[in-house]
Amino acid sequence: MSASKRRYVIIGGGAAGMAATTAIREQDRLGSIVVISEEQDMPYFRPMIPFLISGKKAEADMALAGRGPYQAEGIHIRTGVRVIRVEPEAHQVYVTGGEKVPYDKLLIASGSLPNIPADIKGVEAEGVFALRTLDDARKAALRAKKGGHVIMLGGGMLNLKTAFSLLERGLDVSLVVHSPQVLSQLMEPEDAALIRKALDMAGLKILTGCNAERIISDKDGVTSVALTNGMEIPCRMVFIGKGVLPNVDFLSNGPVHIDHGVVVNQYTATNVPDIHAAGDVAATFDPATGKMIVAGLWTNAVEMGRCAGNNMAGNVTRYGGAFGIQNATQVADVPFVSMGVVHTKGNDFETHTAESYGSYRRLVFSPDGTRLAGAVFVRDISRAGLYRFLIREAMDIGRIKAQIIDHKLHYGHFVCSPLAKGG
């Protein structure tokens, strides 16, 4: 293999795949980089697709190449091509149409797919969506034009964002949540109270503690949803937002080790030589909890993709792990951030909660109180990044603990007061 003209092949043109291409290009100006993407569309900012439904942004505003850090040149993107299998002995991937694409370094960045719970019947009906791709959003936007009632199954970020894009279009939206409160993955029910209030005020109807049993449809598509509590609610559209699963099907029966996601080491390498993995498809570890996780977040996917790209191009870079929880957003005009360990019921983390002037915060410390483990900020999210840094580095917080609890921390504290205890 001539080092001057390495062949890099990337499976998936999402956040991880495209971040890898920029990192590779920064290291290797000559190597060939081919991105194989199953979607027909050129890479785009996936988190923006709800704006296509609300009409706030056009498709062109979501294109990824040439925006932000995605400025790398000489990247060959092949859209509408699916990798059917990876053949490591021959160092090639086998794609739709029977072509074989050779590689020196391969990145698996195939992302994730919506989780469609098997116990909901009738999901094939027209008008049932699990929003993941730009094309899904196009179809949803088209159907939304006809108006009517929409039922969202699941109370996570994806569904909340989508719910608002539909509300903004003037549709009636109801959210059906299994948990006692919305956003249960990202915070405890008490933390979500302020957000819940704002959602209610914004006109989102929320039914907690129940599930969908069956989606009922006729020749024009979905007509209603039957819930586990016996209710049947008429609707014209259903959105399923029940999390995602790593997209690993095409790797089954192959040598790449899979445990839920593609298992990688600290250098983003799989068990197979010259094959790396990054993004939603990868199983990695969470420094906040030490557990293996599949993260499902843009921020993680980019960071891991960059790291993988560096490693593939020979610039050895250690991956610091992915936060299972690190979300920032704004719904119903309420900004919030949730990071690190936020579920503290039944364990001995030290927590501090405060509510004032319509803002809410909860700081979670290690049981011995010396490290920040997690944080939830609602409305006042200023300088959240400092707290994230402390969580990520598991730093001994020594003298700045009071400032952390009061949400008064600023960078000056890092410069002036030595962090170590007693410093």
Added chain:
Amino acid sequence: MPGPREIFVRIDRCMGCHSCELACAVEHSKNKSLYNAISEHPQPKKRIYVERADTQACVPVLCRHCEEAPCMHACICGAISRNKEGVVLTDSGKCIGCWTCVMVCPYGVIGRHLETHKSYRCDRCPDRDIPACVDACPTHALIYHTVEDFSQGVRKDTARQMTAGQGG
């Protein structure tokens, strides 16, 4: 070839007068005059923060335009990019106000403009030769230099202090 200039902070010189903050906000107003800036909508915002860490020390904190800028890579809509001079810029036309950059900035220097629902940060004053904060600083706690010049200056300062300490 010397690299592009950057804003450096000499903490020991900061008296906490906040002149830099005022100058920054005025520079980022429509009319660039203090008098008009006060009544402008959306309200002009400062992008430098003079923080008091204890009773003694003041620290001006501002965007470092990090080499591996976490905000730029984390941005979920491609609104943050780096220009040829190495300045990391937020394009407010593209910003969707998701605050992901606020969540990942380890310096805590990305602001949220509540009226416009956009994030903002230091842009190193593209219309000026010397950034407004640097120009306004009466004690030269803020200086605008290339990395090479700054470290040379620091070396000279240290040498001076050492010789002074020796009574020389």
